[in-house]
Amino acid sequence: MLSDEELELLEAIKESGSLSRAAARLGKAPSTVSHAARQLETRFDALLFDRRRYRLQLTPAGQLLAHEAARLSQDVARLTQRVKQVASGWEDRLWIVTDELLEFETLLPVIRDFDALRSGVSLRITHEVLGGTWEALLDGRADIVIGATNEPPAIPKLGWHELGVMEWVFAVSARHPLVGAQEPLEREVIAEHRAVVVSDSSRRSQGRAYGVLGGQAALAVPTMRAKILAQRDGLGVGWLPARRVKSLLDRGELVSKRTADPREPNMLYLAWRGDQEGRAMTWWLDRLRSGRLAQRLVHGIDAFVLAR
Known part of the structure; x- marks a missing residue:
């Protein structure tokens, strides 16, 4: 792992093409930059800088080091942020599964509002059909399911809420x-x-x-x-x-057409794993249980208004 100063050195040399210009960019003496470059080569026991040409360039090994070190630095920064995020009560990721009965468009305003919180929580939204919706919760492939039909199955610490009836x-x-x-x-x-x-x-x-x-x-x-x-x-x-x-x-x-055996309306359910309630799940459950949104989810959007 390279320090921030070493990353800046590699980037400065790569961009400027000379030790003197790199030194000026870094606000250091050319001799200091030259010494740091040689120390870096000694540390990795590899030729990192091509000094044979008029313009100083990174060797393939130097380019690999610069690229991978920058990537690792970004990964560490993201990991640090995620650790702080989870420590403050936000989940690392929230997996939401909707039954195919529901239109994804109804969730777009909710997603926008959640993004505005800048929680850092990664959302994953997928859909299942009929028995697959409850099964996703049972198998751990969902933290929240929306629009599940039939009675809730026996799942330990299951939380559920009736969204409404679909005709x-x-x-x-x-x-x-x-x-x-x-x-x-x-x-x-x-x-x-x-x-x-x-x-x-x-x-x-x-x-x-x-x-x-x-x-x-x-x-x-x-x-x-x-x-x-x-x-x-x-x-x-x-x-x-x-x-x-x-x-x-x-x-x-x-x-x-009227039938001799009419189909009964279906109750649609919101359900979640009650043993995993973090701040993101709590926020989503509060929004999804609100009367206006629940009604919109159940009644849906007539996607064929303009269809021809």
């Missing part, structure tokens, strides 16, 4: 054969047509699939947006978040 609509494309079918749609009639489902991201089990009837063909897609687009294009049928597809329904690109 569903059974929708088909305006070009789909079920548009003209008699309502309410019976299970047998629906089962004759392919369902579109978002793939459960659970790693521990086969996962769940809402809205697929026994013997019904299914098209599995990676996201809720993909499911909406597939159904809009007549590639299948299924249940969709009512608020999220309102504009498509209003424009007639999707048509809602």
Whole structure:
């Protein structure tokens, strides 16, 4: 590891190209700079400075030393800052997992407000689907999960909060054969047509699939947006978040149909590991539990208002 003075020496020689100009830049006598350069070479038992040319240059070994020493110095500075950060109650990193039901756009204002705190906490935001959301918390792949469905599982020291209820609509494309079918749609009639489902991201089990009837063909897609687009294009049928597809329904690109077996609304949960509450987690939980933001998360954004 080089001292700050030694790093400054290497940088000064590299930039100026001569001992005299480096000395002037450092505010030292040329003899002092020359002696320090030779001491550095003796210390590493390597030729660090090419003195054969008119312009003094770093040798490949000198360039490597300058580059790696600067990188290590930055790493030490970052580590020092992170140690102070954790000692003051902030986490080193906060991992947030959202269920795919939620749109990432709803979190953008929260992220901006958190950045304004200049806490130094590194945020990681990923998403899971259905059982994979709870599983992420259970397996330690999340500190906070947002929008998880079904009842909270048995997880030691689990904290949870009800965000609100998501309403569903059974929708088909305006070009789909079920548009003209008699309502309410019976299970047998629906089962004759392919369902579109978002793939459960659970790693521990086969996962769940809402809205697929026994013997019904299914098209599995990676996201809720993909499911909406597939159904809009007549590639299948299924249940969709009512608020999220309102504009498509209003424009007639999707048509809602009553079914003999309506889908119950889903409670969406905010959950966290109660044994790891630092300042960042506390801040996020306070914001996410606020009524206005919780409502926005549950109701979502109609991303198809301008879509054509």
